Amino acid sequence: AGQKGDAPQADALIEDLPADIVMADTAYDSDRLRAAIAEKGAVAVIPNNPSRAKKHPLDKDLYAQRHLIECCFSKLKHFRRVATRFEKTARNYLAVVTIAAIVLWIR
Secondary structure (H helix, E strand, O other): OOOOOOHHHHHHHOOOOOEEEOOOOOOHHHHHHHHHHHHOOOOOOOOOOOOOOOOOOHHHHHHHHHHHHHHHHHHHOHHHHHHHHHOOOOHHHHHHHHHHHHHHOOO
Protein backbone atom coordinates (compact mmCIF):
# COMPACT_ATOMS: atom_id res chain seq x y z
CA ALA A 1 0.00 0.00 0.00
CA GLY A 2 1.03 3.61 -0.48
CA GLN A 3 1.45 4.22 3.26
CA LYS A 4 4.19 1.62 3.66
CA GLY A 5 7.71 2.96 3.69
CA ASP A 6 10.84 1.46 2.14
CA ALA A 7 11.94 -0.29 5.34
CA PRO A 8 9.75 -3.43 4.88
CA GLN A 9 11.47 -4.08 1.52
CA ALA A 10 14.92 -3.79 3.07
CA ASP A 11 14.87 -7.43 4.22
CA ALA A 12 14.58 -8.62 0.62
CA LEU A 13 17.38 -6.28 -0.46
CA ILE A 14 19.88 -7.56 2.09
CA GLU A 15 18.83 -11.22 1.90
CA ASP A 16 21.67 -12.44 -0.35
CA LEU A 17 23.85 -9.36 -0.06
CA PRO A 18 27.52 -10.24 0.49
CA ALA A 19 28.51 -7.10 2.39
CA ASP A 20 30.57 -6.20 5.43
CA ILE A 21 28.81 -2.85 5.87
CA VAL A 22 25.20 -1.86 5.19
CA MET A 23 24.56 1.90 4.98
CA ALA A 24 21.10 3.40 5.08
CA ASP A 25 19.37 6.58 6.12
CA THR A 26 17.33 7.22 9.26
CA ALA A 27 14.15 5.78 7.74
CA TYR A 28 15.72 2.31 8.01
CA ASP A 29 16.52 2.62 11.72
CA SER A 30 14.70 -0.34 13.27
CA ASP A 31 15.81 -3.00 15.72
CA ARG A 32 14.47 -5.71 13.38
CA LEU A 33 16.59 -4.52 10.42
CA ARG A 34 19.67 -3.99 12.58
CA ALA A 35 19.30 -7.57 13.89
CA ALA A 36 18.96 -8.93 10.33
CA ILE A 37 22.12 -7.08 9.29
CA ALA A 38 24.00 -8.38 12.33
CA GLU A 39 22.89 -11.98 11.53
CA LYS A 40 24.64 -11.64 8.17
CA GLY A 41 27.84 -10.60 9.94
CA ALA A 42 27.69 -7.04 8.62
CA VAL A 43 27.83 -3.73 10.41
CA ALA A 44 24.83 -1.39 10.21
CA VAL A 45 25.79 2.23 9.53
CA ILE A 46 22.39 3.83 10.09
CA PRO A 47 21.79 7.12 11.93
CA ASN A 48 19.50 6.89 14.94
CA ASN A 49 15.93 8.04 14.63
CA PRO A 50 15.60 11.15 16.84
CA SER A 51 12.79 9.51 18.80
CA ARG A 52 14.85 6.38 19.59
CA ALA A 53 15.39 5.80 23.30
CA LYS A 54 18.39 3.45 22.95
CA LYS A 55 20.99 5.10 20.73
CA HIS A 56 23.30 2.95 18.59
CA PRO A 57 26.85 4.08 17.73
CA LEU A 58 27.36 5.60 14.28
CA ASP A 59 30.61 5.79 12.32
CA LYS A 60 30.15 9.37 11.09
CA ASP A 61 33.22 9.31 8.84
CA LEU A 62 31.97 6.22 7.04
CA TYR A 63 28.42 7.55 6.82
CA ALA A 64 29.75 10.77 5.29
CA GLN A 65 31.00 8.71 2.32
CA ARG A 66 27.38 7.85 1.51
CA HIS A 67 27.10 11.14 -0.36
CA LEU A 68 29.19 9.65 -3.19
CA ILE A 69 26.46 7.10 -3.87
CA GLU A 70 23.74 9.75 -3.62
CA CYS A 71 25.60 11.98 -6.08
CA CYS A 72 25.96 9.08 -8.52
CA PHE A 73 22.20 8.41 -8.47
CA SER A 74 21.56 12.13 -8.93
CA LYS A 75 23.80 12.26 -12.00
CA LEU A 76 22.17 9.14 -13.46
CA LYS A 77 18.74 10.75 -13.06
CA HIS A 78 19.85 13.59 -15.35
CA PHE A 79 19.40 11.08 -18.17
CA ARG A 80 15.72 11.27 -19.06
CA ARG A 81 15.30 7.59 -19.92
CA VAL A 82 16.77 6.61 -16.56
CA ALA A 83 14.72 9.10 -14.53
CA THR A 84 11.37 8.35 -16.21
CA ARG A 85 11.91 4.59 -16.64
CA PHE A 86 10.65 4.47 -20.22
CA GLU A 87 11.96 0.95 -20.72
CA LYS A 88 9.38 -1.82 -20.41
CA THR A 89 11.70 -4.63 -19.30
CA ALA A 90 14.29 -4.84 -16.53
CA ARG A 91 16.88 -6.00 -19.07
CA ASN A 92 16.42 -2.91 -21.23
CA TYR A 93 16.37 -0.59 -18.22
CA LEU A 94 19.64 -2.11 -16.99
CA ALA A 95 21.11 -1.48 -20.45
CA VAL A 96 20.06 2.19 -20.36
CA VAL A 97 21.49 2.65 -16.86
CA THR A 98 24.72 0.98 -17.98
CA ILE A 99 25.03 3.28 -20.99
CA ALA A 100 24.36 6.33 -18.79
CA ALA A 101 27.00 5.15 -16.30
CA ILE A 102 29.53 4.70 -19.13
CA VAL A 103 28.82 8.23 -20.39
CA LEU A 104 29.34 9.61 -16.88
CA TRP A 105 32.54 7.60 -16.47
CA ILE A 106 33.97 8.84 -19.79
CA ARG A 107 33.29 12.48 -18.87
